[in-house]
Amino acid sequence: MVTFANQEALQVYRATLSARHNKGGKRLISLCSGSGCGAYGTANVHRALTGELRKFGLQEKTEVRLTGCHGFCEKGPIMVIHPEGIFYSQVKEAHVAEIVEQTLVKGELVQKLIFKDPTSKQKIVKEDEIPFYKRQQRIIFANNGLIDPTSLDHYLAVGGYQALEKALFEMEPAGIIDEIKKSGLRGRGGGGFPTGIKWATCAQHDADRYVICNADEGDPGAYMDRSLLEGNPHSVIEGMIIAAQAIGSKEGYVYVRHEYPLAVANLTIALDKCRKCGLLGENILGSGLAFDIKISRGGGAFVCGESTALMASLEGKPGRPRAKYVHTVEKGFRNNPSNLNNVETYANVPMIITKGADWYSSIGTEHSKGTKIFSLVGKVVNTGLVEVPMGTTLRQIVFDIGGGIPRKKKFKAVQTGGPSGGCIPERFLDLPVDFDELAKVGSMMGSGGMIVMDQDTCMVDLARYFVEFLKEESCGQCIPCREGIKQMADILGHICQGEGKENDLALLQELADMVKNASLCGLGTSAPNPVLTTLHYFREEYEAHIREKKCPAGVCKPLFHYEIDAENCNGCHLCFLKCPQEAVAGKKKESHAVDQDKCIKCGICYEACKFDAVVIR
Amino acid sequence: MTTTNAIDWPKVSGIIDKYQTDPEALLMIMQDISNIYNYVPQEVIPLLCEKLGVRNSLVYSVATFYKTISLEPRGKFIVSVCTGTACHVRGAERIAEALQEKLNIHEGQTSADGLFTLEAVRCVGCCASGPVITVNKDTHGGVDRSAVLKIMDEYKQKAS
Structure with a gap:
């Protein structure tokens, strides 16, 4: 491993990397090894591919690169063959021989692995032409699918640590902070506080200052930080070193969830490499800056x-x-000034320094600059991580990029901001998404979770779900949060059981207002949001539960049952075969019926029926 | 059940030393101990106090505050059902029900044969593949009722 004693040494090394890169003429196969694709079996595909390449004597001419997350996690494992950019999705071990023989040797496509757009039903060969990618603007994620996260060389070859050079040798610390202020970057962890102002305030306080990265991505349904740390850890490290130079800090920490083992592993490798080559430690690149980063693993507390x-x-x-009468920028970790930013915030920093605040602030809306990564999940056709400029509308995200709702079901709401956020109904689909617009409709940006819901999602159950979650996660110190959330959870539980009373809604409202106003920290003050927004936008669902004892979405088990509509049932017999309780009766080609005494409402028949004959009553 | 005799003291000591007996690393030390035994045996607590120079009460409060630490023995396989929002709207509750029936235990309990502990985890960050369960370090995505039943059988077979 080389050591960079100064800026020149790094520049010379980077130049040799790109020279080597241009000369090789090797074919590159990038195989996604993010957690999503990993769960679908990337390791097996990789093993098979290495073997198969050797069989055809292609191992010298082909580089197989295990890259970070490509974002289109649902279609994993994803393989992209360069230079053509051929995109193969849902690649299994069994497909590998065919890929090598057909595509690499003969130059032909393997038809069954080509992506078929679920909306237009057309086959699309190249990654960048797929609607899911085409309509995104991937600047933070630009290199995720190209580099091996365990390789410092790869990051350097795409221009990595150039921003650090600029920050160390061409700018003054105050100048760095000014550039960040001018860029309009706001915290990506949820609060949306201007990053430059935070840095400036922290730098004002004299004492040992700390640069801390919040990678405790706790919002259920959001996983962009995981993907960034797994796929491009150096971009986060570079951002942190620049922050250290700007603020004047010697020690940094990344607080990362224990549940993210791959992120911890890749970050550990990246930090080790930085230390060995002089990008972390005493006298970084000979600039005089001394800074190191430690990892701290969280223990599963939201x-x-x-x-x-x-x-x-x-x-x-x-x-x-x-x-927080005294903010953490003044007295935080070890009672010293501490600058805490989110993973995605730090990943934005190198770009701003390299390309300038003017370029950065040209993207986005008036008060929310740059792009934002959303995890588009739930009842949507194309699920995965989506990076778009601030101000993109919900409709563009959910329908143009996400491909709409599967199985021709009806869109009901999109939930943003995690347990502290809210549910946004259909009439706001044309809302441009940024920090302020989301707040106006009662939700928030949060860390960027975007959970799409269709007609089969019960909004009362969803509110119950979030409140139950927060009840478990409340630390229990302050009474409004600990007791208030518990009472809300009890009431919502009763409503979902069909035991709701007429004055429950007024009581819920009152409790929600109390918890919001009286809690100590952000967890409590935002905890009522899911209740408040569903009460406001979906009141009729609450009323159906309480007055008619019905759950229109068919989720709350005591409040609905399945029936088979004799007119739509053509007796295909599928529900009969699939029912685990033998609760469906009927002969082939005759209309079927559900025996309510045997039915456990597992929903298998409802999901299985292709003719909409199984109905919720 | 692990008895005092079964604890590998040099190994536990080594873990504490790996973190330079830094009391700020208490949680991570307990996580590493947990990786060996699937829980933190209470017998190691006096050693933690002594080497880190912290009080008994701090060790217990950290151990009980964080979900990843258990002071009770857990099964060979820790089955975690992701209850994140994306998994929830895709039917995680039904998966949990199926597992409870299959293993004949409730959330937080360990099966009679000591093989499986059933837990709920708030989000494992594989939201696009929901519903997801993890068994120790393996992630299984896009599961349904019948798939998880099959997965449990596979692990059971592995153990026998």
Whole structure:
């Protein structure tokens, strides 16, 4: 491993990397090894591919690169063959021989692996022409699918650590902070606080300052930070070193979830390499800056995403938040000035330094600049990670990129901001998504989870789900949060059981207002949001549960049953075969019926029926 | 059940030393111990206190505050049902029900044969592949009722 004693050494090394890269003429196969594709079996595909290449004597001419997440996680494992950019999805071990023989040797496509657009039903060969990718603007994610996250060389070859050079040798610390301020970058963890102002405030306080990265991505349904740390850890590290130079810090921490083992592994490798080659440690690139980063693994507590709780946890204590009369930029970790930013925020920094604040602020809306990564999940055709400029409408994200709702079901709502966010109904689909617009409709950006719901999602059950989640995660210190959320959960539980009373809604409203106003930290003050937004936009569903004792979406088991509509049933017999309880009766080609005494409402018949004959009553 | 005799003291000591007996690393040390035994045996707590210079009460409060730490023995396979929002709207509750029936235990319990502990995890970040379950370090995506039943049988076979 080389060591970069100064800026020149790094530049010379980078130049040799790109020379080598241009000369080789090797074919590159990038295989996604993110957690999503990994769950579908990337390792097996990789093993088979290495063997098959050797069989055809192609191992010298082909580089197989295990890259970070490509974002289109649902179609994993994903393989892209360069230079053509051929996109193969859902690649299994059994397909590998065919890929090598057909595509690599003969130059022909393997038809069955070509992506078929679910909307237009057309086959699309190249990655960048697939609607899911075509309509995105991937600047943070640009290199995720191209580089091996365990290779520093790959990151350097795409221009990595150039921003650090600029920050160390061409700019003053105050100049860096000004550039970040001018760019309009706001915190991507949820709060949306201007990053430049945070840095400037932290730099004002004299004492040992800390640069901390919040990778305790706790919002269920959001996983962009995981993907960035797994796929491009150096971009986050580079952002942190620049922050250290700007603020004047010697010590950095990444607080990352224990549930993200691959992110921890890739980050550990990246940090080790940086230390060995002089990008971390004493006298970075000969600039005089001394800075190192440690990893701290969280223990599965949602509240640790809150700044003061996170810092308590870093100190080896239970992660309980404190009141923030004094902000953490003044007294945070070890009671010292601490700058805490989210993973995605740090990943934005190198780009801003390299390309300038003017370029960056040309993307996005008036008060929300740059792009934002959303995890588009739930009841949507193309699920995965989506990076779009701020101000893109919900409709563009859910329908143009996401391909709409599967199985011709009806869109009901999109939930943003995790448990602290809200549910946005159909009439706001043309809302441009940025920090302020989401807040106006009662939700929030959060870390960027976007969960799409269709007609089969019960909004009362969803509110119950979030409140139950927060009840478990409340640290229990302050009474409004601990007791208020519990009472809300009890009431919502009763409503879902069919025991709701007429005045429950007024009581819920009152409790929600109390918890919002009186709780100590952000967990409590935002906890009522899912209840408040569903009460506001989907009140009729609550009323159906309470007055008619019906769950229109067919989720709350005591409040509905399945029936088979004799007119639509053609007796295909599929429900009969699939029912685990033998609760469906009927002969082939005759209309069927459900025996309510045997039915456990598992929903298998409802999902199986292709003729909409199984109905919720 | 692990008895005092079964604890590999040099190994536990080594873990504490790996973190330079830094009391701020208490949680991570317990996670590493947990990786060996699938829980933190209470017998190691005095050693933690002594080497890290912390009080008993701090060790217990950290151990009980964080979900990844258990002071009770857990099964050979820890089955975690992801209950993140994306998995929830795709039917995670039905998956949990199927597993409860199959293993004949509730969430947080360990099966009579000591093989399986059933847990709920708030989100494993594989949201596009939901519903997801993890068994120890393996992730299984896009599962349904029958798939998880089959997966349990496979692990059972592995153990025998």
